[in-house]
Amino acid sequence: MTSSKDDFFNKVYDVVRQIPVGRVTSYGAIARFLGAPRSSRVVGYAMNSSHTQDDVPAQRVVNRNGVLTGKHHFPGTNLMQQLLENEGLDIIDDQVQNLDEVFWDPNIELER
DNA sequence: CAGATGACTGCGA
DNA sequence: ATCGCAGCCATCT
Numbered sequence: 684m685t686s687s688k689d690d691f692f693n694k695v696y697d698v699v700r701q702i703p704v705g706r707v708t709s710y711g712a713i714a715r716f717l718g719a720p721r722s723s724r725v726v727g728y729a730m731n732s733s734h735t736q737d738d739v740p741a742q743r744v745v746n747r748n749g750v751l752t753g754k755h756h757f758p759g760t761n762l763m764q765q766l767l768e769n770e771g772l773d774i775i776d777d778q779v780q781n782l783d784e785v786f787w788d789p790n791i792e793l794e795r
Numbered sequence: 796c797a798g799a800t801g802a803c804t805g806c807g808a
Numbered sequence: 809a810t811c812g813c814a815g816c817c818a819t820c821t
Contacts, residue, residue: 724818745802
């Protein structure tokens with residue numbers, strides 16, 4: 684099926700699913716991997732619809748700062764932080780620590 | 796159809 | 809170094 688823009692969402696979900704446990708990535712990295720470095724916001728929008736996908740660990744997707752910008756979109760209040768900490772990550776003040784160590788860039792790991 | 800919003804990013808002051 | 813503004817693209821109202 685020749686998909687259309689829906690394929691973009693699908694690609695986003697696919698990349699997010701490939702994020703290893705204990706790692707995180709940024710919206711811009713995913714957007715860039717999809718060939719749309721300027722569509723970082725659209726990636727976030729796709730995550731907003733990620734609730735339709737059960738296999739999308741959206742908690743592993745943070746902004747370029749390593750801040751859990753989308754944590755407010757999760758049920759509860761600190762669920763996103765708890766999930767990441769459960770994966771072995773250190774979160775302080777809704778911000779991922781050692782971001783350089785846990786950062787997972789699809790453009791590098793997947794070598795585009 | 797047009798305007799506003801958003802889980803972002805980069806540049807300028 | 810910190811704060812603010814503009815750009816970009818898809819969806820929502």
